[in-house]
Amino acid sequence: MALIRLAVFLVLAGIVASLGVALFHLASKRGESSQLVRSLTVRVVLSVALFLLLMIAWRVGLIHPHGLAR
Numbered sequence: 001m002a003l004i005r006l007a008v009f010l011v012l013a014g015i016v017a018s019l020g021v022a023l024f025h026l027a028s029k030r031g032e033s034s035q036l037v038r039s040l041t042v043r044v045v046l047s048v049a050l051f052l053l054l055m056i057a058w059r060v061g062l063i064h065p066h067g068l069a070r
Contacts, residue, residue, distance in 0.1 A: 004062050005052075011050045018043040 022039035025032070057063045 001062065004057050007053060008050065011046055011053065015043055015050070020044060035060045 018039050022043065025036040026040060027053055056064070058065065
């Protein structure tokens with residue numbers, strides 16, 4: 001269970017870092033648009049990877065969804 005939490009945390013950190021890099025390239029006047037597009041592409045790929053990781057972990061039984069407290 002701790003391994004899946006670490007993997008989710010690392011992917012989320014990668015998504016935030018990619019957004020930060022994209023913001024830097026967007027804000028800098030000398031930045032090229034290709035670097036901005038590459039950063040945003042990495043963010044989308046990481047987001048899809050996170051979704052797939054969570055779905056696989058749920059299907060395998062590593063994580064369990066739960067309802068609201070009753």
